[in-house]
Amino acid sequence: MKETITVIDNRTGKTYELPVTHGTIRAMDLRQIKSGDDDFGLMSYDPAFMNTASCTSRITYIDGDKGILRYRGYPIEQLAEKSTYLEVAYLILNGDLPNSAQLEEWESNVKLHTMVHENIKKFMEGFHYDAHPMGMFISTVAALSTYFSDAKRINDPLSRRAQIIRLVAKMPTIAAYTYRHSIGRPYAYPDNDLGYNANFLSMMFKMTEQKYHANPVLERALDVLFILHADHEQNCSANAMRSVGSSNSDPYSATAAAAAALYGPLHGGANEEVLRMLVQIGSKDKVPEFIKRVRAGETKLMGFGHRVYKNYDPRAKIIKQTADAVFEVTGKNPLLDLALELERIALEEDYFITRKLYPNVDFYSGLIYQALGIPTDMFPVMFAIPRTSGWLAQWEEMMTDPEKKIVRPRQVYLGAKQRDYVSLEKRK
Numbered sequence: 001m002k003e004t005i006t007v008i009d010n011r012t013g014k015t016y017e018l019p020v021t022h023g024t025i026r027a028m029d030l031r032q033i034k035s036g037d038d039d040f041g042l043m044s045y046d047p048a049f050m051n052t053a054s055c056t057s058r059i060t061y062i063d064g065d066k067g068i069l070r071y072r073g074y075p076i077e078q079l080a081e082k083s084t085y086l087e088v089a090y091l092i093l094n095g096d097l098p099n100s101a102q103l104e105e106w107e108s109n110v111k112l113h114t115m116v117h118e119n120i121k122k123f124m125e126g127f128h129y130d131a132h133p134m135g136m137f138i139s140t141v142a143a144l145s146t147y148f149s150d151a152k153r154i155n156d157p158l159s160r161r162a163q164i165i166r167l168v169a170k171m172p173t174i175a176a177y178t179y180r181h182s183i184g185r186p187y188a189y190p191d192n193d194l195g196y197n198a199n200f201l202s203m204m205f206k207m208t209e210q211k212y213h214a215n216p217v218l219e220r221a222l223d224v225l226f227i228l229h230a231d232h233e234q235n236c237s238a239n240a241m242r243s244v245g246s247s248n249s250d251p252y253s254a255t256a257a258a259a260a261a262l263y264g265p266l267h268g269g270a271n272e273e274v275l276r277m278l279v280q281i282g283s284k285d286k287v288p289e290f291i292k293r294v295r296a297g298e299t300k301l302m303g304f305g306h307r308v309y310k311n312y313d314p315r316a317k318i319i320k321q322t323a324d325a326v327f328e329v330t331g332k333n334p335l336l337d338l339a340l341e342l343e344r345i346a347l348e349e350d351y352f353i354t355r356k357l358y359p360n361v362d363f364y365s366g367l368i369y370q371a372l373g374i375p376t377d378m379f380p381v382m383f384a385i386p387r388t389s390g391w392l393a394q395w396e397e398m399m400t401d402p403e404k405k406i407v408r409p410r411q412v413y414l415g416a417k418q419r420d421y422v423s424l425e426k427r428k
């Protein structure tokens with residue numbers, strides 16, 4: 001079979017043969033198709049990148065129709081059952097699972113960099129008492145770039161590696177500080193005797209005790225959630241990371257941009273919206289009325305639907321199992337029954353079936369976060385902590401891609417043609 005496609009331009013009658021590689025044509029191959037000598041050449045128009053591959057990648061594979069998610073080839077189900085978040089972060093960033101010496105070195109490097117400069121703490125103290133934690137998080141990550149001037153050396157692989165370790169290590173610290181600030185508790189310093197998640201829980205919830213001991217079931221549940229959220233190929237925030245990083249800005253600034261993209265309720269902010277929606281619905285008997293409003297286009301069922309998954313999101317399945325383990329320790333979240341009823345009714349409804357709308361990762365994650373004692377407005381921050389390793393893996397892949405160029409889309413200009421300036425007194 002010939003791996004080409006033939007295009008006939010009916011405007012000129014000319015025929016073009018374009019190569020097909022990995023199921024795609026190169027948009028630049030369209031440029032040769034011109035209606036006349038002064039024609040710029042054909043472009044493809046794809047608002048919101050519905051059908052455009054913006055890069056090649058070897059990190060995450062998704063088959064949205066089959067509900068498959070793999071990091072570096074490993075099924076998400078196996079990683080969630082057998083791995084840890086830091087091991088998965090290593091895998092995503094380096095391409096292969098670490099051997100024990102590599103894992104030990106990676107974990108101890110991350111531990112070495114959990115602290116933030118005291119001035120970062122002071123910087124965070126400047127936020128208003130009711131500032132949204134995600135706003136604080138985004139700004140603080142951006143502020144980190146001012147502390148590490150070597151981060152500008154983006155073409156130096158050793159410098160890139162150092163910033164990656166720092167970012168992965170400091171995210172839980174910044175996240176926990178946003179929480180402590182919002183409730184007016186003194187910031188708790190990292191405890192490097194503890195693992196990544198146990199240390200995060202300690203920085204969140206430690207009071208006056210010498211050592212904070214997290215419940216191992218809850219610690220593991222958090223690990224699973226972090227694994228599930230680590231990467232998801234070219235989503236809105238990964239695209240922001242690559243786009244901002246493509247101008248050679250430092251990784252702190254690019255990560256802050258990615259976190260800002262994540263914050264939106266259509267992306268990582270959906271977990272927060274799901275909880276607010278469940279509270280607003282209030283009880284199971286109100287579910288049919290709510291679904292009616294969704295059908296009428298008055299509101300969205302948050303935590304449902306996905307650009308790529310047209311089947312059950314495999315992460316949502318795993319989260320449901322994790323929720324059971326958590327609720328055995330914390331007692332059942334009363335909103336769970338409501339969420340289950342919402343899912344049951346939605347999955348029977350024609351509106352959702354015909355549009356292939358299924359629960360996504362955000363539908364159930366908030367119920368677990370809530371059971372862990374994490375307030376609703378912290379949920380997007382909880383997403384950003386583990387997604388940082390994914391963003392950085394996408395950034396590193398882009399930086400070492402021989403095809404890397406500044407991201408700069410084209411537009412279809414539909415505005416006014418050239419016209420002459422009219423002085424103010426002559427304007428109507």
Ligand code: ACO
Pocket residue numbers: 235265266267268270294299300301302303304305306307308355357360361362
């Ligand atoms: N509730 C009700 N209707 C929905 C929903 C929803 N959650 N999601 C999509 N639809 C409808 C749309 O209105 C549209 O209907 P139409 O064809 O009659 O116009 C159809 O389904 C297709 O939806 P699009 O918005 O075109 O799908 P798109 O791929 O652009 O959007 C998105 C995907 C943003 C995730 C969307 O499904 C949504 O808004 N979901 C709710 C927010 C959410 O849960 N976001 C988290 C996604 S996962 C993540 O980012 C981590």
